[in-house]
Amino acid sequence: MDSIRVLVTGAAGQIAYSLLSSIATGEVFGKEQPVELVLLDIPPMMKALEGVVMELQDCALPLLNDVVATCDEAVAFANIDAAMLVGAMPRREGMERKDLLLANVKIFKSQGAALDKYAKKTVKVIVVGNPANTNALICKKYAPSIPAANFSAMTRLDQNRAQAQLASRLSVPVNAVQNVVIWGNHSSTQYPDARHATAEVNGVTQRVHDAVKDDAWLHNDFIKCIQQRGAAVIQARKLSSAMSAAKAIGDHMRDWWFGAGDRWVSMAVTSDGNPYGVPEGLIFSFPVTVGADKQWKIVEGLNINDFAREKIELTAKELAEERDMALEACTD
Numbered sequence: 001m002d003s004i005r006v007l008v009t010g011a012a013g014q015i016a017y018s019l020l021s022s023i024a025t026g027e028v029f030g031k032e033q034p035v036e037l038v039l040l041d042i043p044p045m046m047k048a049l050e051g052v053v054m055e056l057q058d059c060a061l062p063l064l065n066d067v068v069a070t071c072d073e074a075v076a077f078a079n080i081d082a083a084m085l086v087g088a089m090p091r092r093e094g095m096e097r098k099d100l101l102l103a104n105v106k107i108f109k110s111q112g113a114a115l116d117k118y119a120k121k122t123v124k125v126i127v128v129g130n131p132a133n134t135n136a137l138i139c140k141k142y143a144p145s146i147p148a149a150n151f152s153a154m155t156r157l158d159q160n161r162a163q164a165q166l167a168s169r170l171s172v173p174v175n176a177v178q179n180v181v182i183w184g185n186h187s188s189t190q191y192p193d194a195r196h197a198t199a200e201v202n203g204v205t206q207r208v209h210d211a212v213k214d215d216a217w218l219h220n221d222f223i224k225c226i227q228q229r230g231a232a233v234i235q236a237r238k239l240s241s242a243m244s245a246a247k248a249i250g251d252h253m254r255d256w257w258f259g260a261g262d263r264w265v266s267m268a269v270t271s272d273g274n275p276y277g278v279p280e281g282l283i284f285s286f287p288v289t290v291g292a293d294k295q296w297k298i299v300e301g302l303n304i305n306d307f308a309r310e311k312i313e314l315t316a317k318e319l320a321e322e323r324d325m326a327l328e329a330c331t332d
Contacts, residue, residue, distance in 0.1 A: 003034040003065045007080045009111070010087020010129065011039030011069070012048040014239065018246035019084070020056060024064040028250045029082075029257060036066040040076035041087060073110065077118040082257075084249055085111060085139065088129025101131050101322055105329040108135040112142030121146055124294065126252055127153045128245065132186045133268050133283040134322040138330065140270070140283070149296065152256070153268035155182040155190065155285040157241065157248035162192040162226045166199065169222075170211055176200040177208065181287040182226075182266035183276075183308075184315025185322075190285065191311035192226040194218055196264075196302055219307065259292040264299055275300050276312060282319045 006023055008016050016039070022028055023035060037056065041049050049069045056067050070076050077083070089103040108127070115123065123146060127136035132153040140151040159182050167174045177199045183191040197208040212218060233241045255265050264287040273280030275298045287299040304312065 001032060001034060003036045004029060004081040005036045005038060005079055007038045007040060007076055007083045009040045009076070009083075009085050012041045012045040012052055013087065014242035015086050015128065015245045015249070017052065018243045019086070019249055020052065021059065021061075022246065022250050024056060024059070024061045026063050028254050031063075034063050034065045036068070037064065038076050038080060039067065039069045040073070041069075041071060043071045046071055073114040074118060077111070077114040080119045080123055082253060083115065083119065083123055083125045084128065084253065085125065085135070086128045086249070088135065098325060101134060101325055102329050104129065104131070104135050105138055105326050108138040109142050109330055112139040115139065116143035116145050119143075119146070123150060124253070124256055125151045126249060126256075127151070128249060130186065131322060133285070133319055134326050136268065136283045137281070137323055138326050141327075141330075148270045151270065151283070152252070152296075153186060153283050153285075154245075154248060154252055155186050155266045155268050156252040157245050158182040158186065158190055158192060158226055158229075158285075159266040160244065160248050160251065161229050162194070162222075165222060165225055166194060166197065166208055166212070169217075170199050170201055170208075172199055172201055179264045179287070180208075180266075181264065182285045183312050184285050185319050186268065186285070187315070187318065188227045189315040189318045190227055191308065191315055192223055193308060193311075194222065195305075195308065196287070255290055256294060256296065259294070260290040262289070264289060267296060269296060269298070276302075276304060278312070278316050279320055282316065282323060284316065284319060 010016055053067050053069050136151050136153040162180045163177045164174055167177045180197045181193040194208045198205050199208050199211050201211050230241055266285050267288050268283050268285040271278040271282045271284045278284045288296040290296045
């Protein structure tokens, strides 16, 4: 079997450190799929990246055919099959979200152009670096030769968090809860939606709403917990989510690569302006199904009540504002 070429940016960072071994051991692209890992980071991180390469070599992984460490986008993006864009300017103390967005425009504009010039046109791109949705939008804009459907931003971590919180509340295994939805932005405006979710409790599959029997919790504490979970992790460990983020990247890409069966998964993808009234062109998290052909499809026809509509409109408004700021910065 031929190798696939997988790029990870920010490869000397915390998230990549948890992610790389799962890619190289077959947990993401399959237990028989050889991989070539391409690791991109900025010049000051190249010494640390040398250590990461040494560790990957020392793991003696049968599926890992090659490792390339570079700070050159022309090398990193050449002929890649999948891109996990983890690296981004981190948010520093006193930095507003707008400042973070403007700092990252240059990075993702450049990486979009590199994708357009060097990558395979079939490449699957997941953006993780925050603000992920808008970074993905900019990346897509500057890679016009690659289909818009090949770009996504990660909200799978939020879905995993929501699924785990519901499972804990119901005292059931995590995989007993299905079809939790994350709408919108990977930010504190996101809407974690349990209204369409199901849970298997004592051998009976039922609506999560009926199993929880606590609308106040579902509409308040549950939503706030997921929206603020990243901040809570930082407060507790003084570092951002790394292990759980790496796991979610793998979940996202594996389901995209192989299909998700009849499960809904949350992915931030390009809105066509039709489902649920989300403005066209925004990278917005929807419930999607993914076929074995690696094509995602937004789940349509879900009932959106007034509560949900308000939440969806709020997060869409934030994303529209981010888009406008980012596009303006691109012309400066």
